[in-house]
Amino acid sequence: MRDSSAALSAVRPRRVVTDRRGGRSAAPYDSFNLGVHVGDDPDAVAANRARLAGELGVPGDRLLWMTQVHGTGVAIVEDAEENPVADVDALVTATPGLVLCVLVADCVPVLLADPVAGVVAAVHAGREGVRAGVVPATLAAMTRLGSRPGDVEALLGPAVCGLDYEVPAQMQADVARVAPASAVRTRRGTPGLDLRAGLAEVLRGAGVGQVVHDPRCTVEDPRLFSHRRDGVTGRQAGVVWLGS
Numbered sequence: 001m002r003d004s005s006a007a008l009s010a011v012r013p014r015r016v017v018t019d020r021r022g023g024r025s026a027a028p029y030d031s032f033n034l035g036v037h038v039g040d041d042p043d044a045v046a047a048n049r050a051r052l053a054g055e056l057g058v059p060g061d062r063l064l065w066m067t068q069v070h071g072t073g074v075a076i077v078e079d080a081e082e083n084p085v086a087d088v089d090a091l092v093t094a095t096p097g098l099v100l101c102v103l104v105a106d107c108v109p110v111l112l113a114d115p116v117a118g119v120v121a122a123v124h125a126g127r128e129g130v131r132a133g134v135v136p137a138t139l140a141a142m143t144r145l146g147s148r149p150g151d152v153e154a155l156l157g158p159a160v161c162g163l164d165y166e167v168p169a170q171m172q173a174d175v176a177r178v179a180p181a182s183a184v185r186t187r188r189g190t191p192g193l194d195l196r197a198g199l200a201e202v203l204r205g206a207g208v209g210q211v212v213h214d215p216r217c218t219v220e221d222p223r224l225f226s227h228r229r230d231g232v233t234g235r236q237a238g239v240v241w242l243g244s
Ligand SMILES: [Zn+2]
Pocket: 160, 161, 162, 163, 164, 217, 218, 219, 220
């Protein structure tokens, strides 16, 4: 048996989204790039990751990364890992102090936190992930750790907005089958995708009690990395953990 009031006082979910500022990387990764897979100097990325850990007040080896593949793979993690978790798009943990990181530069970082059960998740949700159901897969993994969707709070981080995300009509239809609210028009009047609108709909449909939006658009905001705007560029991170 678990006393949920004690759990509430013992662990507090924390969520952070980084931006481009204050890092070590040179253009076009300037400057707080956290991605190792985009061609940046590994030493600069290591320095940036060390700074992130310092600002969060956690040892660097508690940051947990993944090699994201636009799929629906979910890893439940219980301890720090030396290497990124391979070939998954979501990390879930009930271990306090283990810091889950998702790298993005237009895709949606979805940060899920259940303060009652003490379970958190970081999800990489781009077009393919939304279509394939990475968020329901993550909620199922959280449930296996004792979480209830009604207790989960979701943060949808900065991403390309629907006005700026033009896609072919068939691609829009494929995503809209799963998340009808994602189908929008771009500012040019062409078929577009608002992935955050679609994800909010999916989360509410799954019974998630609270969905909060960070409305910033990566394409429009020069303080954020955007692959769609800049091509070769860095990655910001969505970060979630159970603090003490
Ligand atoms: Zn936009």
